[in-house]
Amino acid sequence: MFNQSPLIRWRKYNNNYFLEASKCQNCKKIHFPKAYICTCGCSLFDKTILSGAGKIVSFSTVNISTEQFVEQGVLIIALIELCKGVKICGQIVESKIEDLKIGDFVESCFRKISQNGDDGIINYGIKFRVKI
Amino acid sequence: MKFGIVGYGSYIPKMRIKTEDIALANGQNPSKIKSGIMVNEKSFASKDEDAITMGVEATLNALLRAKIDKYKIGAIYFGSESHPYAVKPSATVVGNAIGLDDFYTAADLEFACKSGTAAIVVSAGLVKSKMVEYAIAIGADKAKASKGDILEYSASAGGASFILGSPENEIVATIDKIVSLSSNTPDFWRRSLEKYPQHLGRFTGEPSYFAHISKVVEKILDEEDMKPSDFDYVVFHQPNGAFPRSIGKRLGFSSKQVEVGIFADNIGNCYSTSTLLGLTLVLDCAEPFQKILVVSYGSGSGCDAMILTTTEVLSLKQKLAKTTKEYIQSKSYINYFDSLNNI
Amino acid sequence: MKIGVLGVSCTKFGEHWDKSLSDLLWLSQIEALNDAKISPKDLDLILVGNMCSGIFLGQQNLGVVAAENLNVNIPSFTVESACASGGVALRSGIISILSGTSDLVLVSGVEKMTDVNISQATTGLMFAASEELEAFNGATFPSLNGMVARSYMHKYGLTREQLASVSVKNHRHGALNTLAHLRKEISIADVLNSQIVSDPLTLLDCSPVSDGAASIILCSEKFAPKNDKKLVSIIGFGMAMDSLSLQNREDLCSMKATKLASEIAYKSAGVEPKDIDVVELHDAFSILEIIALEDLGFAEKGEAGRLEAEGKFNIDSDGLVVNPSGGLKAKGHPIGATGVSQAVEIVKQLRGSCDKNQVKDANLGLAHNMGGVGASVTVHIFKRED
Numbered sequence: 001m002f003n004q005s006p007l008i009r010w011r012k013y014n015n016n017y018f019l020e021a022s023k024c025q026n027c028k029k030i031h032f033p034k035a036y037i038c039t040c041g042c043s044l045f046d047k048t049i050l051s052g053a054g055k056i057v058s059f060s061t062v063n064i065s066t067e068q069f070v071e072q073g074v075l076i077i078a079l080i081e082l083c084k085g086v087k088i089c090g091q092i093v094e095s096k097i098e099d100l101k102i103g104d105f106v107e108s109c110f111r112k113i114s115q116n117g118d119d120g121i122i123n124y125g126i127k128f129r130v131k132i
Numbered sequence: 133m134k135f136g137i138v139g140y141g142s143y144i145p146k147m148r149i150k151t152e153d154i155a156l157a158n159g160q161n162p163s164k165i166k167s168g169i170m171v172n173e174k175s176f177a178s179k180d181e182d183a184i185t186m187g188v189e190a191t192l193n194a195l196l197r198a199k200i201d202k203y204k205i206g207a208i209y210f211g212s213e214s215h216p217y218a219v220k221p222s223a224t225v226v227g228n229a230i231g232l233d234d235f236y237t238a239a240d241l242e243f244a245c246k247s248g249t250a251a252i253v254v255s256a257g258l259v260k261s262k263m264v265e266y267a268i269a270i271g272a273d274k275a276k277a278s279k280g281d282i283l284e285y286s287a288s289a290g291g292a293s294f295i296l297g298s299p300e301n302e303i304v305a306t307i308d309k310i311v312s313l314s315s316n317t318p319d320f321w322r323r324s325l326e327k328y329p330q331h332l333g334r335f336t337g338e339p340s341y342f343a344h345i346s347k348v349v350e351k352i353l354d355e356e357d358m359k360p361s362d363f364d365y366v367v368f369h370q371p372n373g374a375f376p377r378s379i380g381k382r383l384g385f386s387s388k389q390v391e392v393g394i395f396a397d398n399i400g401n402c403y404s405t406s407t408l409l410g411l412t413l414v415l416d417c418a419e420p421f422q423k424i425l426v427v428s429y430g431s432g433s434g435c436d437a438m439i440l441t442t443t444e445v446l447s448l449k450q451k452l453a454k455t456t457k458e459y460i461q462s463k464s465y466i467n468y469f470d471s472l473n474n475i
Numbered sequence: 476m477k478i479g480v481l482g483v484s485c486t487k488f489g490e491h492w493d494k495s496l497s498d499l500l501w502l503s504q505i506e507a508l509n510d511a512k513i514s515p516k517d518l519d520l521i522l523v524g525n526m527c528s529g530i531f532l533g534q535q536n537l538g539v540v541a542a543e544n545l546n547v548n549i550p551s552f553t554v555e556s557a558c559a560s561g562g563v564a565l566r567s568g569i570i571s572i573l574s575g576t577s578d579l580v581l582v583s584g585v586e587k588m589t590d591v592n593i594s595q596a597t598t599g600l601m602f603a604a605s606e607e608l609e610a611f612n613g614a615t616f617p618s619l620n621g622m623v624a625r626s627y628m629h630k631y632g633l634t635r636e637q638l639a640s641v642s643v644k645n646h647r648h649g650a651l652n653t654l655a656h657l658r659k660e661i662s663i664a665d666v667l668n669s670q671i672v673s674d675p676l677t678l679l680d681c682s683p684v685s686d687g688a689a690s691i692i693l694c695s696e697k698f699a700p701k702n703d704k705k706l707v708s709i710i711g712f713g714m715a716m717d718s719l720s721l722q723n724r725e726d727l728c729s730m731k732a733t734k735l736a737s738e739i740a741y742k743s744a745g746v747e748p749k750d751i752d753v754v755e756l757h758d759a760f761s762i763l764e765i766i767a768l769e770d771l772g773f774a775e776k777g778e779a780g781r782l783e784a785e786g787k788f789n790i791d792s793d794g795l796v797v798n799p800s801g802g803l804k805a806k807g808h809p810i811g812a813t814g815v816s817q818a819v820e821i822v823k824q825l826r827g828s829c830d831k832n833q834v835k836d837a838n839l840g841l842a843h844n845m846g847g848v849g850a851s852v853t854v855h856i857f858k859r860e861d
Contacts (some may be wrong), residue, residue: 002530017229021636032722033607049231058629058727060621061674062613066598067611072179079722080482083767088724089609093180094146094464097674099598104628110188110229111180122216124185124225132462 004068006121016125019050019108021086032086052108052126057087059100068114076090080106080128091127105131135259136306136440138266139295142412144459146397147176151285152231153468163287170373175464177289179474183212184222186405187272188229188290192356193275194268194293197229200302200397202230205295206264208238211247211271211404218324226270229334237264244320245369246430247271248404252294253436254435256307259296261299263397266297267354273403276475278328284370288400293409305415309439311342311352315410331431341371341429345379348435349427356439360384364422365394367410369429371401376410376457377390392417397462409456411440416455420444478569478709479699481579481692482511483819487658488687488807496528496587499688501544504583506689508545514566519577519691521551523708524564524584525811527599531591541583558759559604561689561814562844563855566714568693569855578695584690584815596684599660600810603847605720617681617760619721619848621673624762626727628675630777633765634674637684639666641761642679642805644789647797651790651807651832656685656807666761680761685807689816704861707822710847711744711856713737719850730849733770737843740854741772748772751795751856752837753824755817757845758802768797771854796834799824814844819853825859 009110014020015033022034026042032050037043059078062069069075074094078100093111106128113125150173155162165170172416177186187210195202210223223238239255241247248271255267272291277283297303317342322329345368353359360366366385368376373396378389393410402409407428424440466474477705484506486499487582494502500523501811508515521541538552561584568580587598601610610649627633643663649655666679677724695711700706718724724729741747748771756771758764766786768779773795782788788797800820803813821840823829840857 008606009611012611013228014231015609018231020231022729036779043477058622058626060625061671062615063670063674064597064615064617064619065594065613066601066610066615067594068598070594072613075613075618077614077622079622079727082547085766089605089614089722090612093178110185111193112182113180114186117586121184122184124229124610127180 003116003120006116009123017110019052019126020089021048021050022046026045030086032088038078041055043091050082050086052082054082054106056100056104056106058102059092061097076100078128092129093127094129100130107131133262134300134306135256135296135298136303137294138200138297138302138304138416139194140297140304140412141190141193141293142195142409142456142459143174143186143193143451144456145181145186145289146178146426146462146464147178147466148173148463149176149466149468149471153425154285157468161302168374169285169287169402170397172397174286174288174469175290175402180425181289182216182274183214184216184225184273185273186274186289187222187226187270187293188273190269190291190293191230191268191270194295196453197449198295198302200266200295200297201232204265205232205268207255207258207267208236209241209267209269211241211243211251212273213244213247213403214274214276243434244430244432245371245403245406246428246434247294248408249426249428249436252438253310253312255296255308257468258306259298266295269294269296270406271404273405275401276328276405283314283331285402286396288402289314290399290402290405290409292405292412294408302445303443304449305440305442306383308441309352309356309437311348311355311437312435313348313351314434315344317431317433319433336431340431340433341375342379344435345427345429346383346434348437349383352437352439362423363425365389365392365414365418366425367407367414368427369407370394373397389402393462395456412456415446416450416457418442418446418462420446422445477807478572479694479696480693480707480709481513481821482507482584483587483691483822484510484656484702485689485816485819487654488685488809490589491588491686494686496532496585497535497540497544499587499686500583500585502534503688503690504541504544504581506799507692511692511735513579513692515545518547518572518579518581520549520568520580521547521566522580522582523550523553524560524814525586526555526557526560526588526602527588528601530602532587557846558757558810559641559814559844559846559851560811561816562842562855563714563814563851564711565691565818566568566853567814569647569709569712572693572695578698580693581690582693582811583688583690583816586809586811588684588809591687600764602724603850608720615673617673617676620760620762621676623848624675624719624729627762627766630728631780633780636663637784638680638761638765639663640784641758641764642666642683644783645758645802645804648790648799648832649801652801653830655801655805656683657801657805659722671837676760682759682803682808685809687807687809687812687816687818689812691815691818691822694696699812700798702731704828706860707825707857708860709855711740711746712854713739714853715739716851717848717849721848728766730766730845730852731768732849732852733767733843736852736854737771740856744856746839746856751823751839751841753799753834754841754843755798755802755820756843758798758804759808761804763845764797764802771841771843790832790834799832799834803825814853817842817844823856825857
């Protein structure tokens with residue numbers, strides 16, 4: 001329907017490329033990618049980088065895709081709990097759905113997420129694969 | 133001033149395509165192909181991988197081994213034949229992905245299969261001259277070949293990354309000498325808007341690969357007053373399994389010196405990564421104070437020849453990241469027809 | 476607090492190839508006005524619940540469309556809260572009356588979804604979720620609900636068959652509702668064998684893409700007809716929000732916004748879950764009915780699946796009847812219209828004016844409308860005068 005501006009992604013490069021998150025200066029709670037006000041009420045944060053190691057909280061498949069992902073076939077989408085109790089939504093690659101279970105350990109990998117057509121900017125980000 | 137490699141890393145995609153599958157699809161004889169080019173299977177990158185993603189993975193591994201303050205990295209050079217953009221540097225996507233801040237120099241390089249070692253040469257210059265403290269040299273490729281072309285059997289994918297610096301307690305291998313050779317040779321090329329490369333068949337052998345490598349090896353050994361037996365390992369660019377073994381034998385190296393760095397039998401030719409990947413295989417298992425001769429070849433044409441000496445620090449860093457052998461052994465197969473839908 | 480309901484209407488939901496969005500809106504507006512026996516110039520305010528008219532049709536500013544349909548110049552504007560647009564439009568109408576600014580309010584909900592193809596519809600629906608965290612990664616609405624379903628099944632042992640019984644019930648009810656989009660009964664096997672949309676959810680776990688409109692005319696106590704035994708009023712309402720993305724939720728198996736909104740609604744109405752006779756809840760996906768039943772207080776945590784499979788919420792049940800209209804699953808889910816159509820169904824049930832899907836002796840009803848996966852929730856409680 002329309003091509004999204006690459007600027008929407010550009011603002012989030014650090015979050016999407018290397019899991020930059022925000023840590024509340026008061027209670028040290030971590031928010032990914034960021035919060036304006038922490039649950040404790042503080043609005044001051046430090047930047048922190050999360051490790052890409054995590055556990056599968058839940059997962060499902062995308063058999064009917066949004067426009068940007070139509071060419072990519074069936075995707076596996078998951079909620080991953082990263083260390084430090086932060087959850088992130090991302091794809092799981094290199095696995096078949098029948099081999100996955102809630103609680104499996106995963107590690108992050110840097111992949112192409114989508115692109116605005118063959119002549120558009122490529123959107124990179126973090127996906128996950130099962131840790132052997 | 134001593135300088136050299138303080139960290140190194142590699143990345144090979146998980147999927148493999150068997151030579152048999154390609155041969156049967158093209159109506160060719162698999163055993164003839166295998167015995168001719170000595171490639172049994174090759175690595176295949178998935179649709180969501182490209183030179184940049186593989187360069188990032190390799191560089192993250194290199195950083196794990198380097199154990200340096202990454203904010204002291206002053207340069208990133210990224211060599212590839214399959215940069216995702218004709219204009220927009222792969223190098224800065226890597227810089228962003230590893231979390232660097234803004235003050236570093238960067239550029240993308242192209243010199244066919246030797247753009248990875250070309251990145252090392254440039255990085256070496258900056259580090260040795262103290263213009264930068266650390267520099268990253270990356271070679272990564274997601275190679276393509278047209279259907280039915282002999283290159284289809286070997287054009288594969290992978291990435292390797294080397295971080296260069298000078299603190300002696302960080303160096304895993306010193307770079308003692310670099311000799312390069314450049315010529316204007318039309319053996320293999322790809323015009324900018326074309327999808328697949330072209331080549332001149334048998335001309336890519338003797339007058340190109342063999343002639344250039346022979347010339348640069350003769351020169352570097354002469355300048356350093358060394359002979360083949362002075363080296364523990366030699367790594368040649370490996371467009372397939374046959375060529376590096378052949379040139380090694382011809383130049384007086386033993387198979388013991390050559391075999392450690394060979395991966396093309398099971399991975400194929402990952403272009404800009406090729407020579408660098410062979411070097412990572414050697415570094416993964418070398419012992420301290422061993423000598424390595426590294427000779428790349430890039431069509432068009434040219435060679436970068438380097439003499440490295442390993443240090444005691446190497447043993448401390450080898451296991452800090454996934455080894456190339458682990459990547460080679462971690463595999464799953466995709467059949468040829470599925471692969472056509474997965475580019 | 477009492478807000479009277481003077482008139483209601485709902486178009487048939489389905490594929491209206493020959494009708495535009497403003498055609499559908501007009502049809503429901505005029506039928507509601509006729510039902511209320513008032514004319515457009517009696518109105519003080521028009522509200523339109525809608526989510527995707529801009530992206531699907533290139534037309535926003537629907538408040539102007541609604542006012543122009545009726546040739547009036549009164550205040551008229553769109554209310555958007557993803558799939559809760561209708562419920563929030565209803566709430567906005569109530570608040571306008573309670574504030575004293577309006578006496579007669581026409582609240583409509585409308586959506587036209589069938590002019591776009593399935594991947595465009597899927598893209599538009601994801602506007603309800605987090606663009607940066609979920610849509611960016613390729614997630615779709617069914618896949619977010621698939622993750623919720625898997626998590627719930629893992630935690631509470633809900634079986635695939637129990638989950639499927641939700642769609643079976645709702646299709647049975649839809650077959651009795653002449654306005655429903657899907658009117659064919661289905662079996663558990665049909666649900667399990669239909670095409671996987673987002674594992675473990677199949678096509679028959681998911682509400683369809685529909686066109687449709689619904690309207691309700693609200694009035695202040697001053698304008699409510701005296702001595703009308705069939706007058707239905709809204710006696711309680713609540714709304715609450717939760718995080719946009721699933722990753723920031725505390726618990727995937729419960730929607731905090733539903734709990735909070737319903738607590739406020741029950742308190743403001745002075746009633747409890749056990750008092751409710753009929754409910755229209757937001758079953759965009761079968762798992763959401765299971766979770767909503769528990770969050771609304773109609774079942775203990777982990778029990779809703781068993782109760783569904785036992786037929787406890789069917790039309791011929793003695794107790795609470797859930798989604799007699801067929802729910803979003805069979806009645807259809809034109810996004811902006813749904814919240815208003817749920818209210819319309821409850822009003823008709825309480826008036827006793829439904830046809831084959833009439834619930835017996837329904838005095839208290841509840842409508843539950845949800846935007847995103849539990850990101851915004853409205854709950855409205857309705858009562859018949861006598």
